[in-house]
Amino acid sequence: xxxxxxxxxxxxxxxxxxxxxxxxxxxxxxxxxxxxxxxxxxxxxxxxxxxxxxxxxxxxxxxxxxxxxxxxxxxxxxxxxxxxxxxxxxxxxxxxxxxxxxxxxxxxxxxxxxxxxxxxxxxxxxxxxxxxxxxxxxxxxxxxxxx
Numbered sequence: 001x002x003x004x005x006x007x008x009x010x011x012x013x014x015x016x017x018x019x020x021x022x023x024x025x026x027x028x029x030x031x032x033x034x035x036x037x038x039x040x041x042x043x044x045x046x047x048x049x050x051x052x053x054x055x056x057x058x059x060x061x062x063x064x065x066x067x068x069x070x071x072x073x074x075x076x077x078x079x080x081x082x083x084x085x086x087x088x089x090x091x092x093x094x095x096x097x098x099x100x101x102x103x104x105x106x107x108x109x110x111x112x113x114x115x116x117x118x119x120x121x122x123x124x125x126x127x128x129x130x131x132x133x134x135x136x137x138x139x140x141x142x143x144x145x146x147x
Contacts, residue, residue: 001058009058010051018044042095049099063102070096071109078116085114091121 001009002024012024019036021027030036051059074090082088090110097103107118123131134141 007058010054010056011048011059011062014047014051015044018047045096045099049101052099052101060101063099064105066096067102067105068109071106074110075113078113082115087115087117089117089119091119093121093125 001007001012015027016022016024019027019030021030031041032038048059048062052063070092078088078090092103092106097106110116110118121128131141
């Protein structure tokens with residue numbers, strides 16, 4: 001948009017304000033620097049989601065692309081661990097899935113493959129890490145689901 005070839009977007013102003021930048025070039029150079037590591041950039045996801053909800057086509061496209069990339073990643077992992085057609089529950093984890101738009105697109109793409117079912121995580125990060133540690137140590141542990 002800044003250079004005249006992209007569609008207008010409210011993200012320009014949102015990102016400039018969030019980063020206390022005076023130009024889009026400054027925004028670009030702040031991202032992924034020690035001041036703005038990936039984790040801090042990720043905190044801007046709700047702003048992108050909000051812009052999309054208000055009709056910003058660029059923000060909506062960013063969310064669609066993110067959902068597609070995440071679904072491709074899930075598909076790649078699935079093909080390495082299960083046979084085609086096996087019943088597999090694919091859990092979504094991370095703050096980006098707070099976006100209903102992104103989650104629904106991800107769910108649709110994941111469930112497009114026969115046998116896949118997109119589900120909320122059964123356990124939180126701590127329980128998952130503990131289960132994985134037990135599994136890595138050769139121990140079999142089953143947690144009971146809360147009812």
